[in-house]
Amino acid sequence: MPTLNEPKLIAGNANQPLATAVARRMSMHRGMNVGLVDARIERFNDQEIFVEVYENVRGEDMFIIQPTSNPANDNLMELLIMADALRRSSAARITAVIPYFGYARQDRRAKARTPISAKLVANLIAEAGIERVLTMDLHAAQIQGFFDIPVDNLYAAPIFALDVAHHFKGRRDEVMVVSPDVGGVARARELAKRIGAPLAIVDKRREKAGEVAEMTVIGDVSGKACIIVDDICDTAGTLCKAAETLMEAGATEVHSYITHGVLSGPAVSRIEKSVMKSLVITDSIEPTEAVKNAPNIRIVPTAPMFAQAILNIWNGTSVSSLFEHETLTPIYEGMYAAD
Structure with a gap:
């Protein structure tokens, strides 16, 4: 069922320009300002990550925008710690928007005595309190099955x-x-x-x-x-x-x-x-x-597609509709002339 609250975005340090662009696109769609939730993500001297959210998120539909790109381990930990902070702050639902899903290339045991790290990361994400994942072009589509939570995999x-x-x-x-x-x-x-x-x-x-x-x-x-x-x-x-x-x-x-x-x-x-x-x-x-x-x-840019996907998830409408030419072209209006 659609929620009455507006979707709220929070971003880690991995790709702030993309997060800002997504917020700007959502503002255009909603006809109102959709900003990034004010928070600080910093490191202690030993590189331990600390997160503090400055705004009330109780009962909110939260979307964390954080690709787990280089440095993959730091960005992954930021994502998990942000999710824990939001869960302990009584957010109603937490969706991880992971444009690039790191560790996806470790999706099977190619040799003896090697890990399946993509499955381990999927477990960590679910245990952190994240209830849904939105990503793009997973290295292997079957990684969606590593999660016990819904995964929306967009395509470029x-x-x-x-x-x-x-x-x-x-x-x-x-x-x-x-x-x-x-x-x-x-x-x-x-x-x-x-x-x-x-x-x-x-x-x-x-x-x-x-x-x-x-x-x-x-x-x-x-x-x-x-x-x-x-x-x-x-x-x-x-x-x-x-x-x-x-x-x-x-x-x-x-x-x-x-x-x-x-x-x-x-x-x-x-x-x-x-x-x-x-x-x-x-x-x-x-x-x-x-x-x-x-x-x-x-x-x-991927911001137009991610912004619309976030709105569709928030509204409880189809995300797969974004795979269609007729649906996607208006989202990228002005960028490409009609063919």
């Missing part, structure tokens, strides 16, 4: 489809969507279906973690503008190598659409020097100055 594909339709207008027949590995075919197929493009795959074989020994293109990419689609770009080694492989196979140009721009270590310099014409990422992780200044990296 509808946003990317709008961006592709805008930037490749008039030459959509040249576009081919490419999955950088066999495991990401479902994600790439989703975008290909939305924009009506064919699909190719780059098959990679690793000798050991972090090293790509060999890459083979499955499909004819000659004369095509290739769009690589993936959920995470970390050091960008695989991505840049895939772009080179596609160009060698006859592609005219290569672009990449990646949901979560982790971009650690030498990633930005690799991308700047690569054959890729552009890398498009979302702001699920706060971009560094190096990322913002890179000439071939472009950032698309």
Whole structure:
């Protein structure tokens, strides 16, 4: 049932610009000011995290905006401690808005005597008093089953489809969507279906973690503008190598659409020097100055989608409606011309 109280947002330190943008979008939708709850999150000298909420949250529907990106452990602990502070302050419901869900790559036991850290993190989140999770492009969709609470997993594909339709207008027949590995075919197929493009795959074989020994293109990419689609770009080694492989196979140009721009270590310099014409990422992780200044990296906002998803959760209406082109286009009004 819809609640009478307005939704209230509180943000950790992981991505303050995104939290502010979400609040601004919600203010536009509600026709009233939706601000971030006043709180302080600080560290003692030994780096112990302390949270104090300055506003009354008793009986409120609270949404914590906090991706668990680098530093993953600090941001995760901030999320858990904020949730505990709100629960002990008698908040009616606590929803964790986690645009980037850290530890998602540890979703199975690939070798003996290794953890399934994604499940452990899911348990910690539920035990902290969080009753619902809102995230985007989980590394593996089955992570939703690790939680014993509802999980709404948004997808970047509808946003990317709008961006592709805008930037490749008039030459959509040249576009081919490419999955950088066999495991990401479902994600790439989703975008290909939305924009009506064919699909190719780059098959990679690793000798050991972090090293790509060999890459083979499955499909004819000659004369095509290739769009690589993936959920995470970390050091960008695989991505840049895939772009080179596609160009060698006859592609005219290569672009990449990646949901979560982790971009650690030498990633930005690799991308700047690569054959890729552009890398498009979302702001699920706060971009560094190096990322913002890179000439071939472009950032698309997720705030409109998250703001609407939060309002839908608060209202008790469908979140999956945001996956539809007709529903999403008005939310991004002004950003993309109608196609």
